[in-house]
Structure formats: structure tokens, C-alpha cells
Amino acid sequence: MAEVDADYLSIGEVLGLLVEEFPEVTISKIRFLESQGLINPERTTSGYRKFHELDVELLRVILTEQRENYLPLRVIKDRIDTGEIDPSSEISRPQGIERPESKQEIADPASHPSARMKRPTGPRSDAASTADVIGFGTGLHLDRGEFRSMTGLTEQELTELESFGIIAPRRPSSNSYVEQEVAIGAASRVLLRYGIDARHLRNWRTSAERELSLMEQLLAHQLRQRDPSMRRKTNEQSAEIAEAGGKLRAALVEEGLQRLFD
Numbered sequence: 348m349a350e351v352d353a354d355y356l357s358i359g360e361v362l363g364l365l366v367e368e369f370p371e372v373t374i375s376k377i378r379f380l381e382s383q384g385l386i387n388p389e390r391t392t393s394g395y396r397k398f399h400e401l402d403v404e405l406l407r408v409i410l411t412e413q414r415e416n417y418l419p420l421r422v423i424k425d426r427i428d429t430g431e432i433d434p435s436s437e438i439s440r441p442q443g444i445e446r447p448e449s450k451q452e453i454a455d456p457a458s459h460p461s462a463r464m465k466r467p468t469g470p471r472s473d474a475a476s477t478a479d480v481i482g483f484g485t486g487l488h489l490d491r492g493e494f495r496s497m498t499g500l501t502e503q504e505l506t507e508l509e510s511f512g513i514i515a516p517r518r519p520s521s522n523s524y525v526e527q528e529v530a531i532g533a534a535s536r537v538l539l540r541y542g543i544d545a546r547h548l549r550n551w552r553t554s555a556e557r558e559l560s561l562m563e564q565l566l567a568h569q570l571r572q573r574d575p576s577m578r579r580k581t582n583e584q585s586a587e588i589a590e591a592g593g594k595l596r597a598a599l600v601e602e603g604l605q606r607l608f609d
Contacts, residue, residue, distance in 0.1 A: 355397040419490035498532030507545035
């Protein structure tokens with residue numbers, strides 16, 4: 348096996364460096380930030396990304412701005428382009444890049460907690476598949492224009508979905524949307540194009556709220572615990588319940604459709 352070049356990191360090694368400070372970061376999110384022009388890693392002759400120290404610090408700055416200031420990607424990019432944000436001033440390791448100590452941290456992106464939730468399957472529009480590529484729960488904050496671009500929704504469709512409570516900006520004062528709402532918007536767009544009115548999509552929202560209420564009752568005791576290990580376990584349980592509920596709902600609909608066509 349060829350020796351790893353110490354002058355740069357692979358995308359998996361970058362994930363290993365950042366995941367402790369930013370637990371929800373994923374390889375998909377790093378790729379998405381590149382697609383939006385916020386980072387621009389070099390490439391090897393084989394096409395693999397080469398991350399240098401400045402790239403890692405730039406990622407830290409972007410993730411920090413999103414987490415602490417809820418800034419949309421466009422605003423962060425503008426600040427970087429104008430020099431208002433200078434990641435080079437954050438570099439404190441001039442002798443090279445510090446690599447993760449354990450290969451366990453970077454071995455398999457699919458083992459990261461943010462990869463637990465299953466991706467939707469079946470026919471998908473371009474907007475829906477784009478939402479899948481990012482990876483749920485990565486902490487993205489999008490402004491209204493970015494959100495519409497990601498979901499394929501028109502301004503009128505987004506306004507209607509908001510009026511019926513299907514979609515709501517996480518920070519209404521700044522119209523900042525999070526990534527989970529991208530998945531909601533992309534799925535809603537497909538249903539709208541099939542002729543289902545926005546007001547009828549409220550049925551899906553009501554059903555989800557009932558499921559969440561039941562889950563909250565089941566996990567109420569664990570949710571009150573402050574022990575980190577207990578909270579991680581509760582998070583895993585909630586993901587398993589949500590996945591099972593989704594499978595049950597899909598099976599019931601499939602059964603009903605089968606009866607319909609019979």
C-alpha cells in the first residue's frame with residue numbers, strides 16, 4: 348500500500364478531524380459545501396479531493412458561522428470572498444496537518460450517527476434527489492433563495508406551504524431554513540405537481556405530529572435525563588421508532604393501493 352502523503356488529507360480524514368467539534372458534519376455536507384463554492388479542495392490525478400490545512404480551517408469557520416450565527420451559505424461565502432472572514436488567521440499548526448489519531452474515526456462514513464436515518468427510495472424528482480445527497484441532520488442553514496433552489500419550489504408554492512404550516516423557517520425573522528425542511532419541501536413539490544393542494548398536505552403534517560406526540564410519551568422519562576450516554580441511547584431509540592413507523596405507514600399505504608387496484 349502506498350504511503351499517505353502527509354501534505355494533505357482525504358475527505359474521510361477531514362471528517363475525522365471535525366466530527367468531535369461538529370458532531371453532525373458528514374462527508375455529504377463537505378461535498379455540498381464544495382458544490383456551493385464555499386470550499387475548493389485540489390484534486391489528485393485520480394480525481395480524489397486533497398484537503399490542506401487552510402481547507403480544514405475554512406471548513407471550521409463555515410461550520411462555526413452556521414452553528415453560532417445561523418448565517419445562510421450565501422452570506423458566509425460573501426464574507427469569505429470579501430476577506431471579512433479570513434480562515435488563514437486561525438491556523439496555528441504551521442508544521443503540517445494533524446491527522447486523526449485513530450482510523451476508527453474515519454473508517455466508514457456510514458457508521459456515523461448522522462447516517463442512521465434511511466434515505467427515501469423509489470422514483471424521485473431532481474429536487475428530491477438533491478435533498479438526499481446532502482444527508483439529513485447536517486446542520487445546514489439556507490436562506491429563502493437557496494431553499495427554493497434546493498427544493499425546486501416556486502415562490503407561490505413555498506408561500507402556500509408556509510401558510511398551511513407544512514414548512515416553517517427555523518428562524519422566521521431571517522427566513523433561515525434547515526436541511527430537514529429541504530426534504531419536506533422536495534417531497535411536497537412532488538405531491539403538488541401531482542395535483543394535491545397544499546392545504547391537503549396538512550394531513551401529512553397532522554399525522555407526523557401525532558406520531559411525534561406518541562414518541563414523546565414513550566420516551567418522556569429518557570428525554571429528561573442529562574446523562575450523555577442515556578441521551579445517545581434515546582436518540583437511537585427515537586430513530587429506530589421513526590424508521591419502523593415509516594415502514595409501517597408505507598406498508599399500510601401499499602396494502603390499501605393493492606386493494607384499490609384489485
